[in-house]
Amino acid sequence: EGRETRLRVVLRVRPLTCTETRRGDQQVVHSLGDGAVHVSAARHDATFGFSAVFDAGASQEAVFEGSGMRQLVELAMDGFSCTVFAFGQTGSGKTYTLMGPLAQSETRPAAPALLGLMQRSFTCLLEQSRSRGSDLALSASYLEIYNEQVRDLLSSGPPCALPLRWSKTRGFYVENQLSVEFESLEAIVSLLLQGSQRRRTSAHALNRHSSRSHALLTIHISSRAVSAHPAPGEGWGASACPSKQGTLCFVDLAGSERVKETGSSGELSVEANSINRSLLALGHCISLLAKSRGKRTHIPYRDSKLTRLLARSLGGSGVTLMVACISPSSHCLSETLSTLHYASRARRVTTRP
Numbered sequence: 001e002g003r004e005t006r007l008r009v010v011l012r013v014r015p016l017t018c019t020e021t022r023r024g025d026q027q028v029v030h031s032l033g034d035g036a037v038h039v040s041a042a043r044h045d046a047t048f049g050f051s052a053v054f055d056a057g058a059s060q061e062a063v064f065e066g067s068g069m070r071q072l073v074e075l076a077m078d079g080f081s082c083t084v085f086a087f088g089q090t091g092s093g094k095t096y097t098l099m100g101p102l103a104q105s106e107t108r109p110a111a112p113a114l115l116g117l118m119q120r121s122f123t124c125l126l127e128q129s130r131s132r133g134s135d136l137a138l139s140a141s142y143l144e145i146y147n148e149q150v151r152d153l154l155s156s157g158p159p160c161a162l163p164l165r166w167s168k169t170r171g172f173y174v175e176n177q178l179s180v181e182f183e184s185l186e187a188i189v190s191l192l193l194q195g196s197q198r199r200r201t202s203a204h205a206l207n208r209h210s211s212r213s214h215a216l217l218t219i220h221i222s223s224r225a226v227s228a229h230p231a232p233g234e235g236w237g238a239s240a241c242p243s244k245q246g247t248l249c250f251v252d253l254a255g256s257e258r259v260k261e262t263g264s265s266g267e268l269s270v271e272a273n274s275i276n277r278s279l280l281a282l283g284h285c286i287s288l289l290a291k292s293r294g295k296r297t298h299i300p301y302r303d304s305k306l307t308r309l310l311a312r313s314l315g316g317s318g319v320t321l322m323v324a325c326i327s328p329s330s331h332c333l334s335e336t337l338s339t340l341h342y343a344s345r346a347r348r349v350t351t352r353p
């Protein structure tokens, strides 16, 4: 087991949207520098600290470089299980941060400056793999959790539910998920678009603008360190060199605001109810994981598919980066505070990479 390492939690505050500006919303979130952020509104006055805070002016590149994303890519190449997840209410900038405008237009290529964490990571990964010159195999799988069902976004045909299993060696894993090999940026971006479109279509009927599912894109990186000068007498060839299996997983969580809405209304759609349940389960696991190891009780990963799939990232041997996304508007105050509390709690969670 490795050294205990804290989750890295960064915060991104998006700019006010046109609608918010037109409505005359107050800006209630202010970055104080040095990873501190201040929320001030009528009856609230609180300061929160994170590993980094990106305010409205922060570019996509600044977020990539300042969040530790580049290091995460490198760790994945070294064989670690790395995860980055974006969370926050609908419309807070999760998809923008992960994908940039890529998500919005399939036909028009996005301006390079606007590319999100995913594309920047792919570029970095492919560059690194070229410069390291190691024997690297890259493949991708793309899943969504919709109504507590795990579905493959890369398989052809109508989405069908895949079983989620557990084994001693692998932990929780999805059976029969498709893993598609790729070698170029174009190939992985096209897989990403293909999968995202499938995700969107399924969500379309119920909600036009927000993702009603959690999406997990995983890049599998297997490398075999081939030694250029094998020691004399060692007739093992390349197979004697340790191979490394790293993963880099991007998680776009469904919006969190429904949790409260559904709690108060009598009309629970199955869909909102599942999001509610899985986000509550995630929050519950994070709260328990945030206690010191000695005081920790059983962590109920089995409460939802999402927590099962994230078990390793949250409590196991993974390296995890959380990007909390919020709106600066007074209109979103209560959701913003709840995201900030959730994110602060996550800072106390440790894993052993």
Ligand code: ADP
Residues within 6 Å of the ligand: 013, 014, 015, 017, 056, 088, 089, 090, 091, 092, 093, 094, 095, 096, 097, 210, 211, 255, 325
């Ligand atoms: P979410 O995925 O959290 O529901 P989106 O990423 O779709 O939210 O963002 C909502 C809207 O705000 C989109 O129109 C998006 O382009 C815009 N937006 C989000 N973050 C930023 C940002 N940092 N800079 C500019 N526009 C942003």
Ligand code: MG
Residues within 6 Å of the ligand: 094, 095, 096, 210, 211, 252
């Ligand atoms: Mg989104």
